Amino acid sequence: MSGRKTEWVTKHLDYDGEVTWLVESHGPPDDPTPPCRPTCRHCYATQLPPDARERLVVSELSLYPSDLVNHPRLEDVLRRARELVESRRPLPLKLITSGKGLTERRLEVLLRHLDQLDFHLMSTDPRERASLTRESVDRAERVLALVRRSAEEIDTVANVVLVPGHNLRSLPRTLRDLDDWGLRKCVVIPVGLTRYHRGGLRPLTREEERWVWEVCRRLDEELDLDVVPCDSLLPEERFRPELERVARECARAVEGLELRVGLVTGEAFGPVIRELCERVNAELEDRVLEPVIVRNRYFGGNIRCAGLLTGRDVIRELKGSDVDVAIVPRISVELGSFIDGVTTWEVAARADCEVVVGPERLEELPETLSRIASGWVGCTQPS
């Protein structure tokens, strides 16, 4: 989903830190892409809350399922996208597509204008892919042949959304096939299901997430393909070595502070933040840091990342705590407010605490705490 101001070429940051210019699937605001049909079983656009259009500060176009390859004037759109990024920072221009609607002719157009193609692939087995995309098996087979052709001619990457009962257990085979086909990278993402999804699918269990993490780690070493698990799959112990150091620096930063500081986070990162607070408080023999783990009531289901937290859910959680200052995740307010339009000032007023926007990375937290300890508090918007 993209911000309220409809930018149809945006900077895209991948899970491994790779930055590209992305042509948004919804197309330009005055010439949008027609909605995808049929919609995939796991599509986010079919599981949004009923008041999403009024409540969320995202472009209306991004609330509809769309794939730019279905745009009737695809070549004009890509030509314009290229012109737009020409004067900006030099980064590869890319498109994320499921390939639904892709034909030989349309692939030629993509190859002429783009530097990178990112396929929302689901599986290298046409039957498995079709079970999720609701294409015919023949059609899925043709799309997969086009993916192979793309990999011969252009930088081609894939992302695979894992859905138990459909494509989860075949992940090792999928990754090996992508390596054989010459793709450079595959990002692996567990399916996100809100409480409004139409049923028949379930999220991954903790054991399945751990298995996926192991498969990604092992095949990343074994294959030329870069296998990138999304952040929500990272097991807690991966943060332990860094956590020890960050906790020591945080303790130094807040020593003697007579304020209680809440670290706001989503459920996905909650255990890491809880452990960090425990370590700092144990070192100080005082209760200075408080984990504020916010359950995403608005979307529900397994939506646990900080990026989709609403201000209303954050206020509810903060009201139940006794913090003086709340540090909110930068990613939660990157649109200039929370995704429901609630600003950090509104959170501060309604939860009766100061609000500070946190750093981009956990290792920069001690610096933010030092600024709070030196008397610099107050609402800040992300820069």
Ligand code: SF4
């Ligand atoms: S291709 Fe993407 S946007 Fe279109 S229906 Fe499938 S998941 Fe939704």
